[in-house]
Amino acid sequence: MNKKLSAKTDEVSRRDFIKTSAAAGVATLLSGTGTVFAQRPKKMRVCLLGCGGRGRDALKNCLEAAKHIGLELEVVGTADWFKDRAMQAGKDHNVPESRCFYGGDCYKKLFETNADVVVTATPPSFRPVHLEAAINAGKHVFMEKPVAVDPPGARRIIQAGELAKQKGLAVVAGTQRRHQANYLRNAYAIKAGAIGKIVGGCIWWCGGALWYKTKGQGESDADYMVRNWVSFAEMSGDHIVEQHVHNIDIANWFIGHPPTTALGFGGRARRKTGDQFDFFSIDLDYGDGCRIHSMCRQVDGTDGGVREFFTGTEGTTWGDGGLKPAKEKDIKIPDFPEYGGPYVQEHVDLLNSILAEKPLNEARNVAESTMTAIMGRISAYTGKLVRWSDLTENKESPWYNLTLKPSAEDFEKGEVVAPPDDVVSVPGTGERRG
Ligand SMILES: NC(=O)c1ccc[n+]([C@@H]2O[C@H](COP(=O)([O-])OP(=O)(O)OC[C@H]3O[C@@H](n4cnc5c(N)ncnc54)[C@H](O)[C@@H]3O)[C@@H](O)[C@H]2O)c1
Numbered sequence: 001m002n003k004k005l006s007a008k009t010d011e012v013s014r015r016d017f018i019k020t021s022a023a024a025g026v027a028t029l030l031s032g033t034g035t036v037f038a039q040r041p042k043k044m045r046v047c048l049l050g051c052g053g054r055g056r057d058a059l060k061n062c063l064e065a066a067k068h069i070g071l072e073l074e075v076v077g078t079a080d081w082f083k084d085r086a087m088q089a090g091k092d093h094n095v096p097e098s099r100c101f102y103g104g105d106c107y108k109k110l111f112e113t114n115a116d117v118v119v120t121a122t123p124p125s126f127r128p129v130h131l132e133a134a135i136n137a138g139k140h141v142f143m144e145k146p147v148a149v150d151p152p153g154a155r156r157i158i159q160a161g162e163l164a165k166q167k168g169l170a171v172v173a174g175t176q177r178r179h180q181a182n183y184l185r186n187a188y189a190i191k192a193g194a195i196g197k198i199v200g201g202c203i204w205w206c207g208g209a210l211w212y213k214t215k216g217q218g219e220s221d222a223d224y225m226v227r228n229w230v231s232f233a234e235m236s237g238d239h240i241v242e243q244h245v246h247n248i249d250i251a252n253w254f255i256g257h258p259p260t261t262a263l264g265f266g267g268r269a270r271r272k273t274g275d276q277f278d279f280f281s282i283d284l285d286y287g288d289g290c291r292i293h294s295m296c297r298q299v300d301g302t303d304g305g306v307r308e309f310f311t312g313t314e315g316t317t318w319g320d321g322g323l324k325p326a327k328e329k330d331i332k333i334p335d336f337p338e339y340g341g342p343y344v345q346e347h348v349d350l351l352n353s354i355l356a357e358k359p360l361n362e363a364r365n366v367a368e369s370t371m372t373a374i375m376g377r378i379s380a381y382t383g384k385l386v387r388w389s390d391l392t393e394n395k396e397s398p399w400y401n402l403t404l405k406p407s408a409e410d411f412e413k414g415e416v417v418a419p420p421d422d423v424v425s426v427p428g429t430g431e432r433r434g
Pocket of ligand 1: 055079085106121145175242
């Protein structure tokens with residue numbers, strides 16, 4: 001690395017960056033971890049919605065973060081679609097059974113508890129309904145990415161985020177790279193002009209196939225879709241949304257805004273269940289001569305990589321390091337703390353922001369990154385060029401009100417018919433075929 005791009009802490013420039021950057025997720029650095037505030041509460045309460053693998057881990061991360069900053073955090077409720085999962089998560093944290101809720105409306109009962117903070121990690125299709133309800137109930141929220149599966153869902157997240165701002169509530173998203181020191185260092189350096197203006201790049205989430213479940217004998221369509229959610233676009237958004245959103249989020253963050261159009265392709269080769277594609281390749285046009293190639297694949301036995309690379313007018317960089325300015329520049333990069341890795345740091349930032357009464361709000365960032373991924377998926381499914389305005393402004397567009405069904409509301413009403421397994425969109429035809 002260029003010697004002048006050193007890691008010396010420069011408090012003034014760090015504050016400026018944090019205030020103005022899309023990396024608002026680190027605003028709490030202003031107060032530092034473990035700072036004692038005048039009105040600082042000693043204790044807060046948290047509840048968990050969606051007690052699967054990530055939800056249970058995210059709750060542990062939140063508890064560890066609280067310990068780190070000297071905050072007592074009590075788990076006061078759990079909720080899941082399935083009774084056994086809600087009960088087990090409750091048992092793990094000494095929550096009485098009366099506060100372990102289950103079923104389609106479990107979130108409503110959970111939000112009636114006196115929890116201050118909600119940690120939620122249900123499948124993405126439920127996020128808009130759950131975030132709206134949490135904000136309406138006056139809760140601070142940590143929500144996993146992605147945050148929607150269709151354009152109306154992503155717009156609902158932005159609106160709920162605006163309401164959270166009015167109510168002084170924090171919303172932090174599980175796009176943890178925005179709380180990861182090496183990404184923050186690069187974001188800072190790029191914003192300070194280290195590689196000039198970004199004009200191109202490539203972002204990847206290419207790896208093997210994920211797990212899948214087959215439908216059990218006599219199992220309802222709803223239970224099947226909940227258990228096998230990573231195979232259905234209606235639940236996950238497809239893997240371009242569910243996984244690749246992380247890399248797309250870095251592109252949007254480093255470039256400073258979402259793309260104007262997406263044109264791409266994809267296909268299905270090996271999956272057995274659900275209706276997702278196996279691979280996507282999308283040209284994201286950010287305008288002003290800047291294009292990013294987005295690619296993602298879930299196919300065993302293929303070469304992989306989960307990274308981002310950017311070319312600027314004055315240098316190049318990887319997302320998480322490897323900054324190579326063409327010319328030496330006098331940019332002092334501050335130190336960014338990362339206690340316990342980004343999965344814990346994101347909760348440190350969330351809790352500190354609540355205690356400092358400067359609530360973080362990442363709703364728009366994560367909604368825009370989710371929307372970008374949805375834009376790529378729509379282009380690959382249809383074979384058409386999709387404009388950002390088609391999803392955000394142009395009500396005449398066939399995609400503005402595109403709503404994937406069964407929706408979260410259908411699950412709550414008990415009106416779920418699972419899409420047939422192995423029947424997928426055929427680009428250029430407007431049809432779905434097996
Ligand atoms: N940030 C990251 O690196 C990361 C890593 C893994 C997963 N995730 C995200 O976390 C979320 C959950 O993923 P997971 O791996 O824990 O999946 P999972 O299947 O293990 O857990 C999901 C849980 O939600 C429950 N659920 C489903 N619908 C529900 C509803 N309507 N109400 C209440 N509970 C409901 C399920 O029963 C299940 O227990 C996803 O959005 C995923 O993309 C993020």
